[in-house]
Amino acid sequence: MKIQLAESYGFCFGVKRAIKIAEENKESATYGALIHNSKEIARLEKDFNVGLTNDHKSFKAGETAIVRTHGIPKNELQELKETNVEVVDATCPYVTKPQQICQEMSEKGYDIIIFGDEAHPEIKGVKSYATYGARVVTIPSELEDLKLKDKVALVAQTTRRVEEYMEIANYLIPRHKEVRVFNTICNATFENQEAARKIAKIADIMIVIGGKNSSNTKQLFSIAHDNCNKSYHIEDENDIDYFWFKDKEFCGISAGASTPDWLIQNVIDAIEKNVN
Amino acid sequence: MKIQLAESYGFCFGVKRAIKIAEENKESATYGALIHNSKEIARLEKDFNVGLTNDHKSFKAGETAIVRTHGIPKNELQELKETNVEVVDATCPYVTKPQQICQEMSEKGYDIIIFGDEAHPEIKGVKSYATYGARVVTIPSELEDLKLKDKVALVAQTTRRVEEYMEIANYLIPRHKEVRVFNTICNATFENQEAARKIAKIADIMIVIGGKNSSNTKQLFSIAHDNCNKSYHIEDENDIDYFWFKDKEFCGISAGASTPDWLIQNVIDAIEKNVN
Numbered sequence: 001m002k003i004q005l006a007e008s009y010g011f012c013f014g015v016k017r018a019i020k021i022a023e024e025n026k027e028s029a030t031y032g033a034l035i036h037n038s039k040e041i042a043r044l045e046k047d048f049n050v051g052l053t054n055d056h057k058s059f060k061a062g063e064t065a066i067v068r069t070h071g072i073p074k075n076e077l078q079e080l081k082e083t084n085v086e087v088v089d090a091t092c093p094y095v096t097k098p099q100q101i102c103q104e105m106s107e108k109g110y111d112i113i114i115f116g117d118e119a120h121p122e123i124k125g126v127k128s129y130a131t132y133g134a135r136v137v138t139i140p141s142e143l144e145d146l147k148l149k150d151k152v153a154l155v156a157q158t159t160r161r162v163e164e165y166m167e168i169a170n171y172l173i174p175r176h177k178e179v180r181v182f183n184t185i186c187n188a189t190f191e192n193q194e195a196a197r198k199i200a201k202i203a204d205i206m207i208v209i210g211g212k213n214s215s216n217t218k219q220l221f222s223i224a225h226d227n228c229n230k231s232y233h234i235e236d237e238n239d240i241d242y243f244w245f246k247d248k249e250f251c252g253i254s255a256g257a258s259t260p261d262w263l264i265q266n267v268i269d270a271i272e273k274n275v276n
Numbered sequence: 277m278k279i280q281l282a283e284s285y286g287f288c289f290g291v292k293r294a295i296k297i298a299e300e301n302k303e304s305a306t307y308g309a310l311i312h313n314s315k316e317i318a319r320l321e322k323d324f325n326v327g328l329t330n331d332h333k334s335f336k337a338g339e340t341a342i343v344r345t346h347g348i349p350k351n352e353l354q355e356l357k358e359t360n361v362e363v364v365d366a367t368c369p370y371v372t373k374p375q376q377i378c379q380e381m382s383e384k385g386y387d388i389i390i391f392g393d394e395a396h397p398e399i400k401g402v403k404s405y406a407t408y409g410a411r412v413v414t415i416p417s418e419l420e421d422l423k424l425k426d427k428v429a430l431v432a433q434t435t436r437r438v439e440e441y442m443e444i445a446n447y448l449i450p451r452h453k454e455v456r457v458f459n460t461i462c463n464a465t466f467e468n469q470e471a472a473r474k475i476a477k478i479a480d481i482m483i484v485i486g487g488k489n490s491s492n493t494k495q496l497f498s499i500a501h502d503n504c505n506k507s508y509h510i511e512d513e514n515d516i517d518y519f520w521f522k523d524k525e526f527c528g529i530s531a532g533a534s535t536p537d538w539l540i541q542n543v544i545d546a547i548e549k550n551v552n
Binding site: 162165166169170173174175176177178179180181182183 | 438441445446449450451452453454456457458459
């Protein structure tokens with residue numbers, strides 16, 4: 001079995017930065033999962049005593065709350081600060097950007113459309129910055145019944161596919177006087193996606209490693225699957241079914257932006273050990 | 277022969293307005309062809325003594341210069357005013373809009389891309405308002421070698437096809453942090469285009485009437501031809517070859533935004549007279 005990593009994969013700038021921040025703040029807790037990878041979160045707890053709290057109201061004055069990479073809603077950040085919790089912001093700067101755009105465009109009178117997953121923490125945070133509200137959509141048909149102003153601003157979840165973003169832009173532009181399209185899909189995501197596409201085209205089997213709740217990993221898997229129908233999304237080596245590799249010769253590997261190198265290595269070691 | 281007009285055709289708001297302005301300013305001259313229809317211009321000269329001058333420097337103080345519907349470059353307007361020529365502005369408000377957008381966006385630091393025909397008077401005028409310059413393109417490949425800023429503003433010639441405009445937008449958006457897309461294609465153009473498409477799909481032969489130098493008529497002809505391969509662009513009834521109608525039963529008719537009703541009627545009368 002030939003095993004080959006995509007040319008670009010795994011940790012992005014924002015995740016590396018967040019983990020460094022967490023490691024530098026021992027004895028603290030993150031508000032929400034720091035990144036969407038439970039294995040790495042367990043390592044931070046074990047090695048650095050960085051806990052995880054899912055209710056921002058449980059932080060007490062003087063305690064340190066690390067804001068997760070995906071950001072948090074504006075009012076929750078404000079409440080943490082008002083109760084004198086020490087806030088350490090590990091929000092990825094590429095997520096801070098759409099938050100700022102939402103606030104600025106909303107205050108300038110644009111209707112805001114966010115392309116992304118309404119239930120995802122990043123989007124809950126980004127949306128909260130739109131002073132006069134925002135609509136979250138994933139496909140153009142969700143725009144059909146909306147009554148929007150002449151001026152619309154469009155932002156995207158950082159981890160989405162640009163082709164799908166363009167479908168939303170293509171629906172809006174002919175129907176409005178001005179559509180201000182902000183390309184907030186991050187480059188790291190884009191590079192991992194392009195590399196996954198490239199290797200999936202030539203692989204017999206594709207393994208995409210990352211949290212099952214990781215948006216960018218799901219996108220990588222979707223791209224891999226579009227180009228190699230024997231594609232599998234796993235969280236770690238325990239999810240592997242070695243039957244998948246029967247009669248396969250070339251295994252491509254990609255990993256989400258929140259997947260640590262040590263976890264990727266474990267997967268490679270396991271395949272090498274168990275597959276001829 | 278069944279002859280049917282498209283549901284929307286001919287004179288748009290801006291052309292009607294310009295002709296009214298010309299008729300109200302007898303003994304004047306337009307700077308540049310008021311509209312792209314030589315027959316209507318001849319009528320204005322004959323009935324209202326409205327002349328046509330192609331050099332703005334030939335106007336003398338106290339004379340009246342009517343600015344054509346397509347607008348004129350900013351510096352020429354300024355020179356006319358400075359030499360105390362009385363300027364009557366018949367620029368279509370839908371053309372004034374992209375002029376203003378170019379100026380505002382250029383001064384706000386955006387790189388300006390204009391989708392349109394560099395040689396067309398409208399675009400010469402619109403481009404002149406971009407304080408720090410603008411690039412004019414018709415197809416995405418013309419953007420390939422341009423080094424543009426992160427922030428790009430996109431405007432369109434009022435008479436272009438929206439599908440082709442979207443190709444330019446689709447090239448720019450994934451490559452820039454912000455693309456501000458102004459939909460400056462005018463509704464009248466759009467309505468005439470949609471109506472031409474609809475009737476061309478069911479017609480055996482399509483006659484599109486308008487000046488050979490009229491951008492919007494050329495677009496209408498292109499749409500008609502895409503949907504009915506027996507489509508013909510004529511300026512008036514003298515351009516008709518009645519052989520075109522052999523074995524045809526249903527003739528659809530469309531006309532550009534600068535084509536007067538009397539000219540359309542002449543064409544219909546001629547077909548009715550000469551074709552069974």
